[in-house]
Amino acid sequence: MENILLNKKDGYAIVTINRPKALNALNSATLLEIQEVVKDIEKDENIKAVILTGSGEKAFVAGADISEMADLNTVEAYEFGKRGQETFSLIENSKKFYIAAVNGFALGGGCEISLSCDMRLASNNAKFGIPEVTLGVIPGFGGTQRLPKIVGLGRAKEMLATGNMIEAEKAERWGLVNDVYTQEDLLDEAEKIAKKVAKNSSYAISGGLEAMNQATQIKLEDGLELEALVFAKAFSYPDQEEGMKAFLEKRQAKFK
Numbered sequence: 001m002e003n004i005l006l007n008k009k010d011g012y013a014i015v016t017i018n019r020p021k022a023l024n025a026l027n028s029a030t031l032l033e034i035q036e037v038v039k040d041i042e043k044d045e046n047i048k049a050v051i052l053t054g055s056g057e058k059a060f061v062a063g064a065d066i067s068e069m070a071d072l073n074t075v076e077a078y079e080f081g082k083r084g085q086e087t088f089s090l091i092e093n094s095k096k097f098y099i100a101a102v103n104g105f106a107l108g109g110g111c112e113i114s115l116s117c118d119m120r121l122a123s124n125n126a127k128f129g130i131p132e133v134t135l136g137v138i139p140g141f142g143g144t145q146r147l148p149k150i151v152g153l154g155r156a157k158e159m160l161a162t163g164n165m166i167e168a169e170k171a172e173r174w175g176l177v178n179d180v181y182t183q184e185d186l187l188d189e190a191e192k193i194a195k196k197v198a199k200n201s202s203y204a205i206s207g208g209l210e211a212m213n214q215a216t217q218i219k220l221e222d223g224l225e226l227e228a229l230v231f232a233k234a235f236s237y238p239d240q241e242e243g244m245k246a247f248l249e250k251r252q253a254k255f256k
């Protein structure tokens, strides 16, 4: 792959978007490569968590590739938007736990790909924004739908209409990122979380994520029914037996 680095470790993987000369901007080729990597990881039973980050010290992802978008017609723009949406939905609906390690600018499509991850960590030089209005377009990779769910409608609309960037500290206050670290520590801290996740039950992680993903989309009673089903199904997996037995035997559970 030309634009993505994949580093599989014990129980987790690090995916690095690697186009530093264009501040890791997402062109079609990169979107397709991300799809390929996400699908490959999905099939890998040894991986439970994935860290997504950007190459270099300046940018996580500076957006969709403006040079590629500039000459699109309406039909092509629809297809380009759909490709991005599909890619990010694969991440959001994955059975694996995705951590965005945002190491610099996360603008437009860069902000949007981080929103499709299960959690976000940021370096203290990170800046988030959806500046598409300054280009005469709107966020087209899920930002209008995911951002309001994470930061609330008022803050999302402010970011949309002003195109302003917000710094890591404010992003943390707004609940857009879980924690902020120095750039030097960011990846280590993300790896600590990934290693912790990798010790837990695969079924429980993916089942819990599936139920939580529905929380903002379906009625409470339907969500509770889904939760009951996912909970019950856990009792047909060996992880439940091992997890509970290990607790009673006062030892650490060993999940496959």
Ligand code: DAK
Pocket: 021, 022, 023, 025, 062, 063, 064, 065, 066, 067, 076, 077, 078, 080, 081, 082, 084, 105, 107, 108, 109, 110, 131, 132, 135, 137, 138, 139, 140, 141
């Ligand atoms: N696309 C392409 N190249 C980019 C880029 C981008 N988004 N961002 C940066 N680059 C390139 C620059 O052109 C420059 O290339 P060279 O001139 O060296 O060849 C190189 O990266 C370094 O950038 P700068 O020289 O500009 O670096 P600075 O430190 O001066 O500024 C910056 C850093 C991040 C503030 C600045 O580069 C910037 O403002 N970048 C653009 C940020 C932006 O507007 N992002 C949003 C992109 S729009 C849709 C689908 C998707 C979307 C919308 C609709 N549909 C089809 C429905 C999503 C849209 C977006 O994401």
